[in-house]
Amino acid sequence: MSIEERIAAVGIRLTPTERRIAQAVLGDPTLLAFGTVSDLAQRADTSRPSIVRFATKLGFDGYSDLQNWVRKNLSDKLATPGQRIRRTKELDTQVRQDIEQAIDRTLEALDHASLQRLARPLIRAERIWILSGETSRAGAHVLLSGLSMIRNGVHLIEQHNFGRDLSGASEHDAVVVFDFARYRRSSVFAAQALLDVGVSLVAITDSPLSPLAGLTDLWCELNVPAVGPFDSSLPSVLAAELLVFEVAEELGSTVHPRIDRLERIWKQTDTFYDAGK
Amino acid sequence: MSIEERIAAVGIRLTPTERRIAQAVLGDPTLLAFGTVSDLAQRADTSRPSIVRFATKLGFDGYSDLQNWVRKNLSDKLATPGQRIRRTKELDTQVRQDIEQAIDRTLEALDHASLQRLARPLIRAERIWILSGETSRAGAHVLLSGLSMIRNGVHLIEQHNFGRDLSGASEHDAVVVFDFARYRRSSVFAAQALLDVGVSLVAITDSPLSPLAGLTDLWCELNVPAVGPFDSSLPSVLAAELLVFEVAEELGSTVHPRIDRLERIWKQTDTFYDAGK
DNA sequence: AGCAAAGTGTACAATTCGTTACAGTCTCTG
DNA sequence: CAGAGACTGTAACGAATTGTACACTTTGCT
The missing domain is CATH 3.40.50.10490 (Glucose-6-phosphate isomerase like protein; domain 1)
Structure with a gap:
């Protein structure tokens, strides 16, 4: 499940401010992975608590939880393509x-x-x-x-x-x-x-x-x-x-x-x- | 310039502890991008200051400087997701x-x-x-x-x-x-x-x-x-x-x-x- | 108009962060 | 064996982090 899907799932229930945050997040995928709450707040022109609330609305415990999830996903993507293929056919020695x-x-x-x-x-x-x-x-x-x-x-x-x-x-x-x-x-x-x-x-x-x-x-x-x-x-x-x-x-x-x-x-x-x- | 090259440039001048850090970094590329000084220290089984010293020896102002540099490099890579795959699919196929x-x-x-x-x-x-x-x-x-x-x-x-x-x-x-x-x-x-x-x-x-x-x-x-x-x-x-x-x-x-x-x-x-x- | 509920920002507390100063340990060298 | 220098961990500090309580504003309904 990607961050896009995750946002889409709660799409209509987002408040205006949260919508701006979502837009910022979708526009720059590295923002969530690298940025702090403050960074995001500034980029979405809002306050830090709104960022946290955004994270909880997506179903996470808080911003840290959201960020860790994004980073984990990204790590998997960064693995070499060869590695990813091998992992699936693990019958081999x-x-x-x-x-x-x-x-x-x-x-x-x-x-x-x-x-x-x-x-x-x-x-x-x-x-x-x-x-x-x-x-x-x-x-x-x-x-x-x-x-x-x-x-x-x-x-x-x-x-x-x-x-x-x-x-x-x-x-x-x-x-x-x-x-x-x-x-x-x-x-x-x-x-x-x-x-x-x-x-x-x-x-x-x-x-x-x-x-x-x-x-x-x-x-x-x-x-x-x-x-x-x-x-x-x-x-x-x-x-x-x-x-x-x-x-x-x-x-x-x-x-x-x-x-x-x-x-x-x-x-x-x-x-x-x-x-x- | 990649982090590998950067490490190689000072390779022989690294102390044993710094070598452990380098190994940890090379082993998991996401460690530098996502990890904190404490994370790295724990992974390399050393203290936080040694991490900072490692960063400065590589020519950075400190760990933050190093991390930002890594993140920037990584962002560039993420910007063109097809690059990695295309490279191998060219003439060498x-x-x-x-x-x-x-x-x-x-x-x-x-x-x-x-x-x-x-x-x-x-x-x-x-x-x-x-x-x-x-x-x-x-x-x-x-x-x-x-x-x-x-x-x-x-x-x-x-x-x-x-x-x-x-x-x-x-x-x-x-x-x-x-x-x-x-x-x-x-x-x-x-x-x-x-x-x-x-x-x-x-x-x-x-x-x-x-x-x-x-x-x-x-x-x-x-x-x-x-x-x-x-x-x-x-x-x-x-x-x-x-x-x-x-x-x-x-x-x-x-x-x-x-x-x-x-x-x-x-x-x-x-x-x-x-x-x- | 009045009031409740939702939305949002400010202020603050508790961690955790990166960094620096300092002291202890080890390793050479004369 | 003494001392200099390199190496590395402990302690401490200010800055920055996230999360929460609370107050203000807006919205919508009766």
């Missing part, structure tokens, strides 16, 4: 819900605008470095293998030799760091060091509280669910694939000859199983 | 649908019964070999890293040395092969050779027509969508995670001391970044 929600959120977090922002450094960069901890290695691998197919100079750095492999990084490079809760010291420090050199930093992490999110504007937040005893890699893999998608699209037709070449090599080395033979 | 369908199908294909069947060999096997081609490497990695945490003798074999590494396989072993359309010759032949030795073969593939599906009863079919120019790794990653989940559950409490040991090593080597310090 917890894991399934978690996974689908995580995928949904990832897709929402990486809408086209965000994706473009994050992908831009990866298009122009001379070299791309990919850093990742243990748990997010799958995403890092997907990014490596995808980007490698469409451009040169992509490197995945294992944590134990950050120092050695990154010493050649320059300001024309970009680095993508995957890191999730239980942030790795080495990832954070390496990212900081690279930033100091002037490398563009793209962070794939799981919270605005992540130390990485504080280092750069180019970050995105993923929701990482647990599948069994460990954290899922699905969000980071999806993020990596979307990034590859975006970069490929930006590079456009220049990637085609590259893929053709790859194809030729595969054919020559007889890589694939051909059922016809 | 096709990709999004494909992905969600692929996830759904994977979850359906790997219901509990199937999962049990596929996981059984992985519990008893002396050693586990994991084979994968280029495109499904992400799933293979997830399986390797997940299984390694809960049991011994798990090996990922790169394709170029199938022969060398697999020569020691015995009938007490199990092998998991990931392979998708454009089936790799090497994977298929290696699988065949292992079968001949008596190794249990679990195949993760994309069609009943796959050469692997013809070799064993223990196979599952995944639906692999395209994300951009390349095939997605999501289904194979999900399958791997579900397998790990199942194996972990079957092994039960025997995995706990193993994980504890890992935890201790991490702590000793100071692997993680602890913002609280």
